[in-house]
Amino acid sequence: MSEEKIGVYVCHCGHNIAGTVNVEEVSEWAGHLPNVAVAKNYKFMCSSLGQEMVEEDIKQEGLTRVVVAACSPHMHEPTFRGACQRAGLNPYLFEMANIREHASWVHQDDKEAATEKAKAIISGAVRRAEELEPLEPFRAPINETTLVVGGGIAGINAALEIANSGHKVILVEREPSIGGHMAQFDKTFPTLDCAACILTPKMFDVGNNPNIELLTYSEVEQVDGFVGNFTVRIRKRARMIDTGLCTGCGDCWERCPAKVIDFVYESGLGYRTAVYRPFPQAVPKYPVIDTESCIYYKNGRCKACEKFCPTGAIKFDQQDEVVVANVGNIVLATGYDLFDARRIPAYGYGRLANVFTSMEFERMTNASGPTNGKVLLRDGVTQPESVAIIHCVGSRDKNTNIYCSATCCMAALKFAHLVKEKTHAQVYNFYIDMRTAFKDYELFYNRLLEEGTHFIRGRAAEVTDAARQPGEEGKLIVQAEDTLIGKQRRVPVDMVILMVAMEPRADASEVAHRFGIGCSDAGFFTERHPKLDPVATMNEGIFIAGTCQGPKDIPASVAQGEATAARVLSLIGKGEVQVEPVRARIDEDRCSGCRICNNLCPYGAIDFIAEKGVSRVNPAQCKGCGTCVAACPSQVITGQHYTYDSIMAQIEGLLYDQRTPDEHVRVLEMEPA
Amino acid sequence: MTENGTYVYYPGCSLQSTGRAYDTSTKRVAQHLNLTLNEIEDWNCCGATEYFSVNALPAYSLVARNLALAAETGGAPEVVAPCSACYLNLRKTNDYMHKFKKLGAQVNQALAAGGLHYEGGSLRVRHLLDIIVQDVGYDAIGAQVTRPLQGLRVAPYYGCLIVRPDTGYNTEYPTHLDALMTTLGATVVDFPMKTHCCGGHMTQISEEVAYELIRRILKNAADYGADAIVTLCPMCQLNLDAYQGQVNRTFNTDFNIPVMFFTQLMGLAFGLSTDELGFGSEMVPAMPALSRIGRELPEERERPKRRDKQALPMPTPRGSGRSES
Amino acid sequence: MVHTSPKPGLYEQIMAETPGGEALVTCLQCGTCGGSCPSGADMDSTPRRLFAMLMADMDDAVLESNTPWYCVSCYYCTVRCPQAIPITDLMYTLKQSAIAAGKFHKDAHANFSDSFIGYVEQFGRSFEFGLATRFQLTHHPLRTVRKSGLGFDMVRRGRLHTAPDRIRNMPQLTAILNEAKRIAAQPVPAGGVT
Structure with a gap:
């Protein structure tokens, strides 16, 4: 039996814990556990008074271990480690027992059971605390270069803020130009200022900032390392253009005979050529050749672009390039995809020609779009006399996405205004709830009401071309319940606009895995704390901004982009990082050199030292996942801070009322199946 | 299978x-x-x-x-x-x-x-x-077709319960019966009302409600120029067929669209006789429509109508982008 | 979270008696059901409004409503409902409750259902000819003459039998149905039918 002096502190967390768990009983009970010298309960342990109580007891009572039974360690483990450190106790001798998320919150209907469970959790923590060892965090210098992934409005702002402070940024963008979805818009709500007018100066700044290395048509393939010291592998896809020679004159795309639907920038509503620059203000100005639609790559003939290029910049045999870079921090601003409206067949998208998505309509109203800004039906000629705008397409729907996409109500109001302005058509908005939160948005809603837009409170049930009554022939009929009247209505219109949801990028979970961060149920990247740490992730040094974290509008995306810059700059300012010493360690004297662990390690952190015939963990690359610890046939790999003994002790503690003191927990060796 | x-x-x-x-x-x-x-x-x-x-x-x-x-x-x-x-x-x-x-x-x-x-x-x-299209399959059925239903324009009527709730097929605009009819050589007309309600038991409860539901479907089939409606449910067949006369009297319409079971049309395409397939018991006689089998149809009016240069592209699933040079 | 109310009223009862019915608490009142319903125009309240009334404890008004009786079981509402509420099944439960409370709407075809069930319980098969005549004679005697033309045409084409079929093992079916009715008559246990 160890000779530790353990202090146990049971937190009430206001009513959060004390409302369900009998905290007085629990702390009284904990006082009788072996080696527990002090057991107290207090209303808010995280308050300065609570922390001072711990510090005082360490000094006065000579505590050698501290257990705080409160909330999740995600929240306050750093708080109490700090308190221990201030009182001279190694912070890794502190243990947190979570009796809020694991007991009081989940057993609100059974106070007695919650109290008993809290005891077991504390008993486990106390036993584990006895086995803890003092550890020192690693210190590592911070590489001052930052990687920003995604060149939409969030990524652009993050990159500019960091670069303007004098630090290097590598900005990686998948498409041939930066600009993101915002570059596709015509007007922005609620002020209706022109998207290009406010975006292109920023894009220009990115292109000309000496601190920003811009890699477009590129993707990050691999990420290794840890905060301050990441190594990334970036694939620069071959543009088939020598950017050293290209002047962006446009002779190539003007002569290109291959015309294909542009699914990205024109959202399927317009065409582009095989060699193309997505839009006139593109940054960089250089085109790319889309080899899937280029005639030369199909049959070896054509080469019109090459013939007409005045500088000889077309390079049909250009190869992808791989760039390896060392960066200290990473900002992910990878954006969103649009919901595929075909998934709600009742709205007829893809079948009924004059049903459009919101992005198709954005392109239509854009002066540089396929109709030069005219609002027209699919025939490209006829102006609509009546337009229905359907909200919540793929949002707030358990059959597709349960969340609210946050921006569509305002975008729908913007569209309604633009339709009125350009065509004088009657506009009908079908909505469930009108959501116009944030500054000046409600004013815009008022403006639309004054303009005479029709608002029908009811989710559109279907869009059909099956005429039922006179007046419906040749029209699209939107059928819905007008819930404010309580009656079914059929509204014949010429055009329907579907306000489609924002969805996580199709490859979001793959990307999250590559960067070692998590995704929510909906598939958006998970922030470290939803309120108090919204741009950090559980992987230190990796930050998220904009719609990859969840649906949001331009102001919110910009704010997040800039927030990530502040976080990155504060880390760079510190000059070095402290890394959790939760790492695997191999007892080289006992290592048999079997090398089983070498290939199992997902981070490639284990090297084989040939001359000694043993394996060794590189602590800089190890993430402390424990895979090698479990796999080692000789059991000579230890997970620091999660040793075999500490885990067994914790289990024995948890089972304190299920066994006699002589019974020990042991691992059952399972026969291989 | x-x-x-x-x-x-x-x-x-x-x-x-x-x-x-x-x-x-x-x-x-x-x-x-x-x-x-x-x-x-x-x-x-x-x-x-x-x-x-x-x-x-x-x-x-x-x-x-x-x-x-x-x-x-x-x-x-x-x-x-x-x-x-x-x-x-x-x-x-x-x-x-x-x-x-x-x-x-x-x-x-x-x-x-x-x-x-x-x-x-x-x-x-x-x-x-489901068994016919999934287990037997279009290819095997196509191989049995000896008398293609060429010239017959059918409106494929699914009704409600074969697609709802939750059967794995598109709940609003399924196409498997369409594909079966095409396999048999028939021409399938677009039919937006294909999964709407035939009135169900409403014919016994409220004629006003039922006849209106039946009218909508018959009108849609007529609007799209169908020679026949093909069904897969006896209740749908009964309502659309047996009450067609009542609907005409109620709404002053003159619908005259026979309503057949898909199995009857399969049998015909396989070369079986009308007697073996139960024809003759329908209230709106099927024979005039069946006599059209074999005729040349006038060239189809394209839907959506043929587009000129100004037209915007229709939505196409990404990746199937047609090259238009 | 479980919906709590001072006393279990019709709202709670309807949810408990419908498989998956507890989803009703999440109704957004969006009107997708009312907008989708093919006979929505003939209902005194749309399904959405009926659910609002149910939540407002307007039990009598709900039970007297014609809404569930105009449901054609097309399941459009169920598959389109953004909250995945089994609306069609809730309509069945509402009909049962209206019958049990003896408060159903005058248009209700509870008697038609009763005739239908009567044949099924007597013969094990439905009997369309008898059903149509019996129901029409009781409820719309004037229409019967008009409809009888159709009936005769159907008989002539061999599509209506004038005598019902009967299954062989009627005692077995009767025993099953009687036992089911006995169980159903017991109060709904906590947690409903699920």
Whole structure:
């Protein structure tokens, strides 16, 4: 039996814990556990008074271990480690027992059971605390270069803020130009200022900032390392253009005979050529050749672009390039995809020609779009006399996405205004709830009401071309319940606009895995704390901004982009990082050199030292996942801070009322199946 | 496909009376395709919608007796129902007994009074059309076509219960019956009302409501120039066919669209005779439409109409982007 | 979270008696059901409004409503409902409750259902000819003459039998149905049918 002096502190967390768990009983009970010298309960342990109580007891009572039974360690483990450190106790001798998320919150209907469970959790923590060892965090210098992934409005702002402070940024963008979805818009709500007018100066700044290395048509393939010291592998896809020679004159795309639907920038509503620059203000100005639609790559003939290029910049045999870079921090601003409206067949998208998505309509109203800004039906000629705008397409729907996409109500109001302005058509908005939160948005809603837009409170049930009554022939009929009247209505219109949801990028979970961060149920990247740490992730040094974290509008995306810059700059300012010493360690004297662990390690952190015939963990690359610890046939790999003994002790503690003191927990060796 | 193409067959009450032609043509076509349909011994009514409206537990128990007997029938773990209402009730009872354990236990308590037991979910309940298109398959059917239905313009009418709720097919705009008709050589017209309601039992409750529902479907089929409506449910066939005259009188319309079972058209395309397939019992005679088979159709009006240079591209799934040079 | 109310009223009862019915608490009142319903125009309240009334404890008004009786079981509402509420099944439960309370709407076809069930319980099969005549004679005697033309045409084409079929093992079916009715008559246990 160890000779530790353990202090146990049971937190009430206001009513959060004390409302369900009998905290007085629990702390009284904990006082009788072996080696527990002090057991107290207090209303808010995280308050300065609570922390001072711990510090005082360490000094006065000579505590050698501290257990705080409160909330999740995600929240306050750093708080109490700090308190221990201030009182001279190694912070890794502190243990947190979570009796809020694991007991009081989940057993609100059974106070007695919650109290008993809290005891077991504390008993486990106390036993584990006895086995803890003092550890020192690693210190590592911070590489001052930052990687920003995604060149939409969030990524652009993050990159500019960091670069303007004098630090290097590598900005990686998948498409041939930066600009993101915002570059596709015509007007922005609620002020209706022109998207290009406010975006292109920023894009220009990115292109000309000496601190920003811009890699477009590129993707990050691999990420290794840890905060301050990441190594990334970036694939620069071959543009088939020598950017050293290209002047962006446009002779190539003007002569290109291959015309294909542009699914990205024109959202399927317009065409582009095989060699193309997505839009006139593109940054960089250089085109790319889309080899899937280029005639030369199909049959070896054509080469019109090459013939007409005045500088000889077309390079049909250009190869992808791989760039390896060392960066200290990473900002992910990878954006969103649009919901595929075909998934709600009742709205007829893809079948009924004059049903459009919101992005198709954005392109239509854009002066540089396929109709030069005219609002027209699919025939490209006829102006609509009546337009229905359907909200919540793929949002707030358990059959597709349960969340609210946050921006569509305002975008729908913007569209309604633009339709009125350009065509004088009657506009009908079908909505469930009108959501116009944030500054000046409600004013815009008022403006639309004054303009005479029709608002029908009811989710559109279907869009059909099956005429039922006179007046419906040749029209699209939107059928819905007008819930404010309580009656079914059929509204014949010429055009329907579907306000489609924002969805996580199709490859979001793959990307999250590559960067070692998590995704929510909906598939958006998970922030470290939803309120108090919204741009950090559980992987230190990796930050998220904009719609990859969840649906949001331009102001919110910009704010997040800039927030990530502040976080990155504060880390760079510190000059070095402290890394959790939760790492695997191999007892080289006992290592048999079997090398089983070498290939199992997902981070490639284990090297084989040939001359000694043993394996060794590189602590800089190890993430402390424990895979090698479990796999080692000789059991000579230890997970620091999660040793075999500490885990067994914790289990024995948890089972304190299920066994006699002589019974020990042991691992059952399972026969291989 | 079950082993040897054998299924347990549940015809349901309608196929013994108003939908007799469906039963006749189903059996004839199954024979032609070497499918074996083992009819459940002494099956009873599925309860339609009526029983579920009055007392749910006896209704589930009524259906479950059929499932229990089906499990005893042997030959295959799959039950096939040609009637959409029977299909729904069998499938729903089967699923609910599995998913909602308390309900399953109560139904089995009731079954025990008759010396029966059924394990919810142990059989698979399928609609006849599903078996035809999934198990037999378009290719095998196409290979049997000796007399293509060329020149016949059909409106494929699915009705409600073969696609809703939750059958795996598109709940609003399915296309498997369309594809089957195309395989038989028929011309399929666009038919937006293809999964709307035929009125169901409303013909007995409120003529005003029912006739309007029937009118909408007939109007849509007529608007799109269909020679015939093809169905897969005896209730749909009955409502659209038998009440067509009443609808015409009520709304001053002159619809004259025969309503046929898909099995009848399959049989015709396979070269079987109209007598073998139960033709002649329909109220709106099918013969005038069938006489069109073999004619040359005028060139199809394209929908959406042919676009000129100014037209914007229609939505296309990404990746299937057509090159337009 | 479980919906709590001072006393279990019709709202709670309807949810408990419908498999999956507890989803009703999440109704957004969006009107997708009312907008989708093919007979929505003939209902005195749309399904959405009926659910609002149910939540407002307007039990009598709900039970007297014609809404569930105009449900054609097309399941459009169920598959389109953004909250995945089994609306069609809730309509069945509402009909049962209206019958049990003896408060159903005058248009209700509870008697038609009763006739139908009567045949099923007597013969094990439905009997369309008898059903149509019996129901029409009781409720719309003037229409019967008009409809009888159709009936005769159907008989002539062999599509209506003038005598019902009967299954062989009627005692077995009767025993099953009687037992089911006995169980159903017991009060709904906590947690409902699921």
